[in-house]
Amino acid sequence: MANKEPEIITNKDQMRKWSRAMRSKGKTIGLVPTMGYLHEGHLSLIKEAHKHTNLVVVSIYVNPGQFSPTEDLSTYPSDLLGDISKLMAVPGGVDVVFNPQNLYDYGNDTNGENCGGGNGEREKSGDGVVSCVEERGLGHETWVRVERLEKNMCGKSRPVFFRGVATVVSKLFNIVDPDVAVFGKKDYQQWRIIQRMVRDLDFPIEVIGSEIVRDNDGLAMSSRNVYLSPEEREKALSINKSLLSAKSAAEKGLVDCRVLRDTVIQSTTEAGGRIDYAEIVEQESLEAVNEIRNPVVFCVAAWFGKVRLIDNMEINI
Numbered sequence: 001m002a003n004k005e006p007e008i009i010t011n012k013d014q015m016r017k018w019s020r021a022m023r024s025k026g027k028t029i030g031l032v033p034t035m036g037y038l039h040e041g042h043l044s045l046i047k048e049a050h051k052h053t054n055l056v057v058v059s060i061y062v063n064p065g066q067f068s069p070t071e072d073l074s075t076y077p078s079d080l081l082g083d084i085s086k087l088m089a090v091p092g093g094v095d096v097v098f099n100p101q102n103l104y105d106y107g108n109d110t111n112g113e114n115c116g117g118g119n120g121e122r123e124k125s126g127d128g129v130v131s132c133v134e135e136r137g138l139g140h141e142t143w144v145r146v147e148r149l150e151k152n153m154c155g156k157s158r159p160v161f162f163r164g165v166a167t168v169v170s171k172l173f174n175i176v177d178p179d180v181a182v183f184g185k186k187d188y189q190q191w192r193i194i195q196r197m198v199r200d201l202d203f204p205i206e207v208i209g210s211e212i213v214r215d216n217d218g219l220a221m222s223s224r225n226v227y228l229s230p231e232e233r234e235k236a237l238s239i240n241k242s243l244l245s246a247k248s249a250a251e252k253g254l255v256d257c258r259v260l261r262d263t264v265i266q267s268t269t270e271a272g273g274r275i276d277y278a279e280i281v282e283q284e285s286l287e288a289v290n291e292i293r294n295p296v297v298f299c300v301a302a303w304f305g306k307v308r309l310i311d312n313m314e315i316n317i
Contacts, residue, residue: 004093031178041221066164238271276301
């Protein structure tokens with residue numbers, strides 16, 4: 001039923017206790033990990049989770065482990081009360097909102113979540129990557145890495161990102177103990193990395209990828225879209241339009257990836273975007289291809305103003 005008020009749990013031990021109690025009753029649990037500031041894309045993941053499990057847990061946690069000191073952790077949008085209101089309006093509702101203060105708190109005085117917007121002086125250290133968790137000196141030393149899949153695309157420009165994602169998702173899996181976890185395909189590389197992590201580490205969890213949800217104008221929904229000016233948002237539509245054109249061209253026989261990439265890069269650049277990457281890769285291995293002979297995904301990241309947007313288009317020919 002709609003308008004069901006979720007139980008709010010902020011403590012790891014309480015979350016585990018709830019999950020174990022539900023499992024003892026034979027219930028199955030679905031997890032939708034989020035960083036909050038929810039939109040229709042997030043809500044679609046919850047609807048998908050309802051198809052597979054009896055109960056749904058939504059985690060709301062802005063993870064400092066995936067941000068470097070120069071990134072936007074301190075300014076990441078937040079609206080917990082608004083999020084809960086949106087969750088209550090979803091058909092079937094949500095059973096639990098897991099909203100921990102700090103998953104890297106081991107009794108330290110600092111909470112580690114005020115990083116961001118600094119000068120990044122410690123960003124280059126050791127192997128060249130430092131996260132906000134390390135910047136604050138919280139003593140967290142254990143990281144989960146999916147080494148090959150994390151290297152390209154978003155991994156090139158955000159070297160701590162996927163390490164932080166894989167680590168915090170592992171934490172959430174260990175705390176919530178779900179049967180199913182749902183991730184959005186907008187973050188395509190992230191979804192595939194989590195799938196591989198679950199396979200390689202034998203988590204007894206089914207990882208489901210849910211289709212991209214777009215606004216009426218075609219822009220992929222993202223919490224960061226709120227920072228786009230109306231003019232920037234209009235220009236950003238070039239990403240989806242050019243990806244659709246590339247998919248259509250591929251389906252009509254144009255399988256040269258260099259030509260398809262150049263077309264998308266040109267279209268996005270002419271609209272005022274700054275390309276981070278535009279790559280056509282095999283859907284599971286994320287290996288770049290020169291010609292489309294098997295199912296691929298065309299992934300793009302571009303800056304419009306100060307906002308970095310990602311989008312992708314699966315091409316199945």
